Amino acid sequence: MEIKRNISLAQYTTLKIGGAAKFFCEVKDEKEIMEALEFARKKKVPVFVLGGGSNILMSDKGFDGAVMKIKDSRLNTRGSSIECGSGVLLSKIVSESIKSGLTGLEWAAGIPGTAGGAVRGNAGAFGGEMAETIESVKVIDMNDLGFRVYDSTECGFEYRDSIFKKNYNLIIISAVLKLKKGKKEEGEKKAKEIIRQRKEAQPFDFPSSGSFFKNPICKNKELIEEYKKDTGKQAKDKVIPAGYIIDVLGLRGKKIGGAMVSQHHGNFLVNTGKATAEDFIILSAIIKTRARNEYGVQLQEEVQRVGF
Ligand SMILES: Cc1cc2nc3c(=O)[nH]c(=O)nc-3n(C[C@H](O)[C@H](O)[C@H](O)COP(=O)(O)OP(=O)(O)OC[C@H]3O[C@@H](n4cnc5c(N)ncnc54)[C@H](O)[C@@H]3O)c2cc1C
Structure with missing residues (x-):
């Protein structure tokens, strides 16, 4: 090495x-x-x-x-289980599962990144999340260099959260995913549809890190009503998409240096060319301040800051 x-x-x-x-x-x-x-x-x-x-x-x-x-790229399918190294791309696991006639991971089609990142952040989309498929996760603890296997009940999965996110010292080495038997053609169709919907909803014109903020629980009744009126959707458990809040704040297209709120999706902050991390920090602070002052909503970043 x-x-x-x-x-x-x-x-x-x-x-x-x-x-x-x-x-x-x-x-x-x-x-x-x-x-x-x-x-x-x-x-x-x-x-x-x-x-x-x-x-x-x-x-x-x-x-x-x-x-x-x-870069651990081990990927083995046994029956309806898939064991993968944490460096395997999530997209590879999705295609491997479909190819093997397994179902349950199609929602993840089109999400970039590795299995390790997806497990740590309990990645999710279109109503699915990693937590639903995880059987066990193997880690190395940087504290004592010991290995440990967590079964799914010990992973502390919550919305974009897990025990691995709370404990910086846990390095995910591999995971075992438990899926269901399905039909290859149906899996392919589902994954294709998910990718189509992603292409429609998300910006691909500039680099991004996906959704910048987590979708917050909202205590503002008027905002919940406004959301229902505007979109025809109910805020399940009072959760409102962060992108909707950014939209009603009129912040699409807001630019600081090279960082911009995408014109295509309010929760995507994009690099228009020469953005610095500092540009993103300032833009994020403006969004959070306005959401808090105008709607009483505290937005939290989904994206991890590193090296600050
Ligand atoms: C266009 C686009 C669309 C996206 N759509 C979605 C979506 O629909 N749903 C969703 O949930 N996310 C989405 N994301 C965000 C991102 O792809 C996921 O969160 C992904 O799971 C992150 O994985 P990664 O390997 O890139 O992690 P990184 O960005 O490399 O790391 C993220 C964090 O995980 C830690 N980490 C990474 N690997 C390990 C490991 N092996 N052990 C311990 N810690 C580790 C890192 O230290 C860091 O703190 C999107 C991103 C983009 C750019």
């Missing part, structure tokens, strides 16, 4: 933003993860675990430590 120095991280994020990592390596299995952790311990630097870089806002200063990009 090669450990490189001073590597620009912008190329490893879907937002195409970020300074350099002091140390950078790609690790393909548990042995290499251990080697990288040992290296960081000797150098006395922090470690950042990077998946597909599709849910992070990397600081313009970069990361003053060791960035470990997970």
Whole structure:
């Protein structure tokens, strides 16, 4: 395993933003993860675990430590179970599941990033989420370098959250997904339809990190009513799409430096070319302040800030 120095991280994020990592390596299995952790311990630097870089806002200063990009691409299907290394792309797992006549993961078609990032953030879309399919997750704890397997009941999955997100020291190495027997043609059709809907709803003209904010629980009755009137939809459990709130604030197209609220979708903040992480921080602060002041809604970022 090669450990490189001073590597620009912008190329490893879907937002195409970020300074350099002091140390950078790609690790393909548990042995290499251990080697990288040992290296960081000797150098006395922090470690950042990077998946597909599709849910992070990397600081313009970069990361003053060791960035470990997970490339573990093991993928095995046994019956209706799929075991995958945490570096496998989610899109690969979706296509493998469909090819094997399994159903339950079609909702994830078109989500970028790796299995590790998806498990940690309990990625979800179109009414599905990772939590529904996870049987177990294997981790290394950076504290004691011990291995541990969490079964699904121990993962603490919630909306875009998990025990792995709460504990920075847990590196996800692999996961076992439990799916159901289905029909290949139906799976293909479902996944195609999901991708069509994504293309319709989401911007692909500029780099982004997907939904920038989590969908908040809203206590403002008037806003809930307004949402129902405007969209014909009920706010389930008082959750309103962050994109709707950004829209009614009139912030589509709002630009700070090179960072812009997409013209196509209010919850996508995009890099129009030369954006800095600082531009995104300012734009995010403006959105959060206006949502709080005008609707009493506290927006939380779904995107992880790194190196700030
Ligand atoms: C166009 C677009 C559309 C998107 N649509 C969706 C969507 O519909 N639903 C959704 O939920 N998300 C969506 N996302 C966001 C993103 O793709 C997901 O959150 C994805 O699961 C992140 O995975 P990643 O590997 O890219 O994680 P990264 O961005 O690399 O990392 C995110 C966080 O996870 C941690 N992490 C990564 N791998 C590991 C590991 N092995 N062990 C421990 N921690 C780890 C990182 O340290 C970081 O804190 C979208 C993003 C884009 C750009």
